[in-house]
Amino acid sequence: xxxxxxxxxxxxxxxxxxxxxxxxxxxxxxxxxxxxxxxxxxxxxxxxxxxxxxxxxxxxxxxxxxxxxxxxxxxxxxxxxxxxxxxxxxxxxxxxxxxxxxxxxxxxxxxxxxxxxxxxxxxxxxxxxxxxxxxxxxxxxxxxxxxxxxxxxxxxxxxxxxxxxxxxxxxxxxxxxxxxxxxxxxxxxxxxxxxxxxxxxxxxxxxxxxxxxxxxxxxxxxxxxxxxxxxxxxxxxxxxxxxxxxxxxxxxxxxxxxxxxxxxxxxxxxxxxxxxxxxxxxxxxxxxxxxxxxxxxxxxxxxxxxxxxxxxxxxxxxxxxxxxxxxxxxxxxxxxxxxxxxxxxxxxxxxxxxxxxxxxxxxxxxxxxxxxxxxxxxxxxxxxx
Ligand SMILES: *Cc1c(COP(=O)(O)O)cnc(C)c1O
Numbered sequence: 538x539x540x541x542x543x544x545x546x547x548x549x550x551x552x553x554x555x556x557x558x559x560x561x562x563x564x565x566x567x568x569x570x571x572x573x574x575x576x577x578x579x580x581x582x583x584x585x586x587x588x589x590x591x592x593x594x595x596x597x598x599x600x601x602x603x604x605x606x607x608x609x610x611x612x613x614x615x616x617x618x619x620x621x622x623x624x625x626x627x628x629x630x631x632x633x634x635x636x637x638x639x640x641x642x643x644x645x646x647x648x649x650x651x652x653x654x655x656x657x658x659x660x661x662x663x664x665x666x667x668x669x670x671x672x673x674x675x676x677x678x679x680x681x682x683x684x685x686x687x688x689x690x691x692x693x694x695x696x697x698x699x700x701x702x703x704x705x706x707x708x709x710x711x712x713x714x715x716x717x718x719x720x721x722x723x724x725x726x727x728x729x730x731x732x733x734x735x736x737x738x739x740x741x742x743x744x745x746x747x748x749x750x751x752x753x754x755x756x757x758x759x760x761x762x763x764x765x766x767x768x769x770x771x772x773x774x775x776x777x778x779x780x781x782x783x784x785x786x787x788x789x790x791x792x793x794x795x796x797x798x799x800x801x802x803x804x805x806x807x808x809x810x811x812x813x814x815x816x817x818x819x820x821x822x823x824x825x826x827x828x829x830x831x832x833x834x835x836x837x838x839x840x841x842x843x844x845x846x847x848x849x850x851x852x853x854x855x856x857x858x859x860x861x862x863x864x865x866x867x868x869x870x871x872x873x874x875x876x877x878x879x880x881x882x883x884x885x886x887x888x889x890x891x892x893x894x895x896x897x898x899x900x901x902x903x904x905x906x907x908x909x910x911x912x913x914x915x916x917x918x919x920x921x922x
Contacts, residue, residue, distance in 0.1 A: 545859040546832035546873030548727035559786035579788040589714035591740045600704035600725030603737030609761035614638030619667040624676030651827025669698035674706035680834035693718040709804045709831040720745040731876030732790040804830040810914035818902040831875035854890035
């Protein structure tokens with residue numbers, strides 16, 4: 538398999554030390570008590586990354602499992618659930634709510650803007666009778682970054698539990714679970730954390746566990762039941778055999794993040810330099826505000842087929858960026874500069890290849906993207922040098 542340089546918004550590139558750590562000798566994670574300590578330490582490190590004292594659990598399954606597990610564990614038949622959406626993942630939460638018998642109510646934002654706090658406030662003043670609310674930190678298909686720091690405290694003030702999909706943000710964007718009052722924060726291994734796909738991670742507050750314990754109807758799932766993970770350490774029991782090699786790799790990936798003092802600043806600089814490069818070249822960003830620091834989403838120029846463009850980049854430059862899906866299919870290109878992807882050498886090469894592909898299909902860049910990018914990210918360059 539010839540692996541291209543993946544500059545997609547997940548999965549991302551995986552550091553060599555993560556790949557090697559996955560190859561270490563494994564034990565029986567159910568019977569060998571050492572593993573319970575290793576698992577606990579890994580969860581505590583994740584808690585440090587998320588700035589939380591809440592319990593953290595790592596489950597076997599991609600980010601989607603985390604989203605479904607949060608909804609399965611909190612939703613009882615007939616529960617009113619507020620689904621805050623301005624993108625595809627935001628809207629998708631409603632499906633999980635319905636699946637477990639809840640009644641989703643939408644707060645719909647403008648898809649090209651971050652969620653308006655003012656409008657959400659007005660909405661909640663009229664109706665705030667919801668058991669919990671869901672919101673996406675970075676809605677990856679459009680690159681919308683929402684102000685979770687304002688949204689979640691507002692919801693908690695109204696007595697609403699908060700569930701945040703931070704799969705494409707945590708590790709690359711600031712997240713302060715305790716200060717921001719996030720009851721369940723959900724992540725995935727293969728985005729900014731830069732481990733291979735396969736794991737979801739969740740921080741779960743006391744309020745969230747209480748809501749699960751106070752249910753009248755049992756959780757209608759075994760695999761998605763977060764409550765059954767609550768006392769694993771005391772009971773020395775996992776609901777199913779944990780994927781030990783994946784978790785060892787994740788632990789190394791989290792170490793990489795915690796060791797990197799400038800990681801958020803690096804994402805911020807890389808993202809703004811990338812936006813400068815595409816805009817200066819004459820391309821248009823999809824969002825009008827609420828730009829994510831982990832992915833840049835660019836409108837496909839008129840008359841260009843995004844699939845062909847991306848194929849050209851892989852075939853000629855061995856670099857892969859992404860298109861999008863749903864209502865954005867064929868309309869945007871996505872450069873994932875998150876985690877291990879977020880280095881100037883990788884992003885500048887990607888922009889070089891993108892420019893070559895655009896020119897091949899007849900789009901003339903007004904300014905050289907690679908040059909604009911490098912001119913706009915001096916800090917990042919000097920930090921790396
Ligand atoms: C990637 C992603 C997920 C998880 O999706 P997978 O298909 O499991 O990778 C969930 N939410 C967001 C916002 C994501 O970007």
